[in-house]
Amino acid sequence: MEGQFFNWMQANPTVFFGTLLLVMLALYFSKNGFYAAFRKIALLLSASLRLQSRALITMTEQMKQRNREVLLEMGQAQKERDIEREFYRVNAIVDRDLSGYPELQKVISEHITAIEEDYQKTGESPPPSPDWVEAVEAVANLKEAHKGNPVIAKILSDLHESVIGQHKQALGDYREGIAQRHRLLHSMMPHWRKLNNAVGSVGNSIKGLLKHSAKLDVHMDQYEQIRQGSEQAERALRSSASIDFLFSVLIILLATWGAFFNFQLIALPMSEMVGGTSSKFNLFGQVVSVAQVAGAFIVILEVILGVFLMECLHITRMFPALSSLDDRIRKRMIWALFIFMFFLASIESGLAFMRDQIAAADEALKFSLGLGGEAPVASDISQTIPLAAAMMLGFMLPFALMFVAIPIETLFLTGRVVLSSILVQVLHLAAILLRLLANAIKNLVEFIIAVYDIFIFIPLWIEGAVKSFREDSARRSETSSVSESSTELRP
Amino acid sequence: MRKGFLISLLFLLSACASNENYSTAVYLLLDTSGTYTKELRKAQNIINYYLATLEAGDSFAVARIDSGSFSERDIIAKVKFDDKPSKSNVQKREFAEIIDNFVSTVESASYTDISGGLLQAQEYITETGAGYKHILIYSDLKEELPDGFNRDFDLELDGFTVTALNVTKLRTDNVDPTEYKSRLLYWQDRIEKAGGSWRMLNDLERDDALELPK
Numbered sequence: 001m002e003g004q005f006f007n008w009m010q011a012n013p014t015v016f017f018g019t020l021l022l023v024m025l026a027l028y029f030s031k032n033g034f035y036a037a038f039r040k041i042a043l044l045l046s047a048s049l050r051l052q053s054r055a056l057i058t059m060t061e062q063m064k065q066r067n068r069e070v071l072l073e074m075g076q077a078q079k080e081r082d083i084e085r086e087f088y089r090v091n092a093i094v095d096r097d098l099s100g101y102p103e104l105q106k107v108i109s110e111h112i113t114a115i116e117e118d119y120q121k122t123g124e125s126p127p128p129s130p131d132w133v134e135a136v137e138a139v140a141n142l143k144e145a146h147k148g149n150p151v152i153a154k155i156l157s158d159l160h161e162s163v164i165g166q167h168k169q170a171l172g173d174y175r176e177g178i179a180q181r182h183r184l185l186h187s188m189m190p191h192w193r194k195l196n197n198a199v200g201s202v203g204n205s206i207k208g209l210l211k212h213s214a215k216l217d218v219h220m221d222q223y224e225q226i227r228q229g230s231e232q233a234e235r236a237l238r239s240s241a242s243i244d245f246l247f248s249v250l251i252i253l254l255a256t257w258g259a260f261f262n263f264q265l266i267a268l269p270m271s272e273m274v275g276g277t278s279s280k281f282n283l284f285g286q287v288v289s290v291a292q293v294a295g296a297f298i299v300i301l302e303v304i305l306g307v308f309l310m311e312c313l314h315i316t317r318m319f320p321a322l323s324s325l326d327d328r329i330r331k332r333m334i335w336a337l338f339i340f341m342f343f344l345a346s347i348e349s350g351l352a353f354m355r356d357q358i359a360a361a362d363e364a365l366k367f368s369l370g371l372g373g374e375a376p377v378a379s380d381i382s383q384t385i386p387l388a389a390a391m392m393l394g395f396m397l398p399f400a401l402m403f404v405a406i407p408i409e410t411l412f413l414t415g416r417v418v419l420s421s422i423l424v425q426v427l428h429l430a431a432i433l434l435r436l437l438a439n440a441i442k443n444l445v446e447f448i449i450a451v452y453d454i455f456i457f458i459p460l461w462i463e464g465a466v467k468s469f470r471e472d473s474a475r476r477s478e479t480s481s482v483s484e485s486s487t488e489l490r491p
Numbered sequence: 492m493r494k495g496f497l498i499s500l501l502f503l504l505s506a507c508a509s510n511e512n513y514s515t516a517v518y519l520l521l522d523t524s525g526t527y528t529k530e531l532r533k534a535q536n537i538i539n540y541y542l543a544t545l546e547a548g549d550s551f552a553v554a555r556i557d558s559g560s561f562s563e564r565d566i567i568a569k570v571k572f573d574d575k576p577s578k579s580n581v582q583k584r585e586f587a588e589i590i591d592n593f594v595s596t597v598e599s600a601s602y603t604d605i606s607g608g609l610l611q612a613q614e615y616i617t618e619t620g621a622g623y624k625h626i627l628i629y630s631d632l633k634e635e636l637p638d639g640f641n642r643d644f645d646l647e648l649d650g651f652t653v654t655a656l657n658v659t660k661l662r663t664d665n666v667d668p669t670e671y672k673s674r675l676l677y678w679q680d681r682i683e684k685a686g687g688s689w690r691m692l693n694d695l696e697r698d699d700a701l702e703l704p705k
Contacts, residue, residue: 282513
């Protein structure tokens with residue numbers, strides 16, 4: 001095509017250049033119209049893009065605001081749950097520890113009474129010395145005594161002996177009294193210890209309460225901040241939502257892996273149970289049999305039952321209707337769901353056993369057909385352990401899958417915030433790109449006009465030359481007229 | 492969330508709506524003419540391969556090509572595998588036993604009626620209603636008909652895949668290779684005119700050689 005054009009051009013140079021000249025002239029004479037049209041179109045496009053950009057920015061702002069509200073609402077609900085949980089724990093402590101407080105108080109009172117009684121007993125002293133000691137003193141001070149009267153001396157001597165005996169007895173009584181007090185004080189020790197333990201246990205309970213009340217204070221502060229809609233609270237919630245979202249995605253991916261493994265464990269034996277391997281469907285481009293669909297259905301059913309069980313246990317709160325059920329009905333539902341799960345797990349365990357048998361039969365068939373396969377010979381390696389492990393896995397996996405309800409709830413709760421934030425960023429980027437495009441179109445028009453001028457450079461050059469010639473002539477005529485007038489003015 | 496669940500459910504149901512028949516039917520024609528009977532032990536391995544790989548709901552038939560192959564009596568064994576693996580396993584064992592007996596006791600046929608065998612295969616497979624239809628011809632493709640037999644008819648093989656297996660070269664082919672080529676071209680042309688697709692497999696040692704195209 002290109003070659004043909006060049007051949008034609010070489011054959012008809014006059015026609016070619018004539019046409020080129022005509023086109024050039026036509027473009028030159030219509031240049032003002034083209035310039036105006038280009039600028040108008042550019043203005044229109046640029047204004048439209050700017051308008052769209054502004055609309056996107058407004059939308060972004062509205063979405064940001066809405067996201068913020070949702071985030072704060074979510075945070076508030078979460079904090080309410082945290083506070084409720086802390087109160088529940090405080091209640092549990094009060095119920096568990098402080099409900100026995102009256103009994104504890106009674107025990108403490110009994111110990112204190114026993115200690116008081118013992119204390120009172122320790123206060124009892126031996127009887128004071130008899131009054132006749134004063135009489136002896138009076139007799140000793142008589143004048144006859146000083147005169148060496150033997151009768152009085154005898155009396156005094158007797159008295160002395162009696163006093164010494166009495167003294168010995170008083171000292172013995174005193175010692176026994178002290179020993180008795182010591183015994184009483186010794187018997188107080190267990191009471192002190194018990195009292196100390198009782199007070200200590202109360203102290204521990206109080207410490208636990210203090211710990212939870214400190215947590216409650218923190219939660220309440222955060223709750224207040226969320227209610228006030230502070231920047232700090234919003235940042236914290238956003239960061240927490242992103243981390244929770246990523247973590248829940250990771251856990252769900254792992255759970256999906258587990259679910260797939262579970263499916264593989266039961267898909268083959270399901271064909272023995274439900275048949276239907278001949279009826280196949282196209283599911284998202286993948287041909288699957290009824291047995292496979294039934295296997296997948298069982299796995300999905302387990303997950304659904306798990307979600308409901310978690311909901312009834314108040315571990316997740318995705319369905320308000322289940323959460324707000326009467327406790328009696330809720331407990332019945334928990335038992336019913338658990339029994340369902342147990343049956344499903346038992347069925348899976350049985351299917352795992354059947355899978356082993358089917359696989360062994362297939363291997364034996366292949367061997368008999370001479371297509372490899374494992375010969376059914378006795379082996380040293382026990383086949384019981386893998387079979388038992390498969391059956392155990394078949395039983396355990398449904399219960400493990402039950403816990404996927406927790407990351408699912410987190411994913412739904414945080415997904416909206418995280419995805420909306422990403423959408424806001426994308427829209428913001430689109431708005432910037434539209435603005436850049438508007439500016440680019442504005443500048444592109446000038447570039448197109450410059451390129452247009454290149455096509456008509458000959459007429460433009462002539463126009464420039466004519467203009468400059470006219471200006472020179474005008475300048476010359478002006479100069480000559482000025483010089484003429486100056487000559488006329490000269491004398 | 493409820494909306495999302497309903498949408499997912501509708502999507503799933505619409506995806507399930509496509510319930511074409513995805514089962515496979517295989518009809519293997521075994522040439523029992525002349526010296527080709529020596530090749531039947533090799534054919535037995537091919538039959539065993541398909542017995543091991545065909546799934547529940549699939550149909551499999553093995554028939555002999557003899558002097559007049561358009562007959563039910565030439566079908567050596569046929570089966571539609573049961574839905575349950577345990578039953579299909581038993582069916583496969585019985586099938587393999589029948590084939591083993593046949594290969595041990597087969598006698599050479601005087602003529603080779605490939606066209607009649609193809610017509611019989613077409614009838615059988617169409618009756619199964621399978622989604623994937625395969626006719627395998629284990630033969631040297633040299634057709635020899637008894638006097639008075641008319642095999643000048645159009646086959647209807649729309650949706651069929653016809654695979655020629657182990658097409659051995661005859662002594663005359665060595666003398667004139669164009670005879671071999673023209674024989675292959677004749678059958679390819681006849682199958683393709685009938686609406687079927689043609690394949691030829693001589694190297695059966697490859698791992699994926701016997702895999703059936705879907």
